[in-house]
Amino acid sequence: MRAMLCKAFGPPESLVLEELPRPALGPGQVRLAVQAAGVNFPDVLMIQGKYQWKPPFPFAPGAEVAGEVIEIAPDVTSVKRGDRVMAMVGANGFADEAVAAAVSCMILPESMDYVVGAGFSMTYGTSYYALVQRAQLKAGEVLLVHGAAGGVGTAAVDIGKHLGAKIIATGGSDEKLARVATHYGIEHVLNYQSNPKWRERVKEITAGQGADVVYEAVGGEVLEQSLRCLNWNGRILIIGFAGGEIPKVPANLILLKSASLVGVFWGAWLGREPEVNRANFQTMFDWHKAGKLKPMVSHTFPLERAADALYAVINREVVGKCVITMGRS
Secondary structure (H helix, E strand, O other), X not given: OEXXXXXXXXXXXXXXXXXXXXXXXOOOEEEEEEEEEEEOHHHHHHHOOOOXXXXXXXXXXXXXXXXXXXXXXXXXXXXXXOOEEEEEOOOOOOEOEEEEEHHHEEEOOOXXXXXXXXXXXXXXXXHHHHHHHHOOOOOOOEEEEOOOOOHHHHHHHHHHHHOOOEEEEEEOOHHHHHHHHHHHOOOEEEXXXXXXXXXXXXXXHOOOOOEEEEEEOOOOHXXXXXXXXXXXXXXXXXXXXXXXXXXXXOHHHHHHOOOEEEEOOHHHHHHHOHHHHHHHHHHHHHHXXXXXXXXXXXXXXXXXXXHHHHHHHHOOOOOXXXXXXXXXX
């Protein structure tokens, strides 16, 4: 099997493509012929030694994969050989074979190819949990999505639109926002880099009411400005801090709007309520089969070009997801 290995912490170009022996299967595990692997910013942090979890050397980055089950441990009954699945593997996904826990595998709907499946788990899992379980988003409410051109952002736009919300999408690039608007058929996009008065524009779009739910994955000043254009009983979903700055929140603004700041940690939650998480995905798979979801994958790279894939993420070139494919070039 081939794997793109990290042998010492460093930049993407320090990764080395090597042939390796197959790892043994343990109880409850399956072996996948990986067809595609999602690329995420934590992969960058992991190879630089900046992630909270540090796998032992050598390891391959790549937390989410899609492929075919080619071997199962004797105690596995939830999947079988030949099943098309996506799976969370934590690391070692940038390889043409991977070992995954059977419980982490979900059978892909016939409508979903491996490339889309490889980038679906983290972004759509996070965004569905955020909007449905945490925000309880209702049809007709205004959903303000920050970082709307990113992986979780495009997923939030996609899910929110299907749930009947009125979408306002923000980001830092007119070109990326235009692609999101065209792909999802949304009317309102705002560039918070070039338009410092974006919160006033949110109030104008909503006839002075403000947003009901804010999907906040940026951090910094964006969070405080979001509080200032929030509707009564509004909810701000704290997804992450892609801008790098963890904000300090003026508590008086929360009081004045009777607002809620709601933490969203999908990775921790799915371990606590795995059956609810699995039901979430089954709902989304049904939507996808019905043509009601449109995941965005702007970049694909072969395994040999994994460094280029990571730099596409680092340089913020990606709209939606970046995915590595395993076919030999």
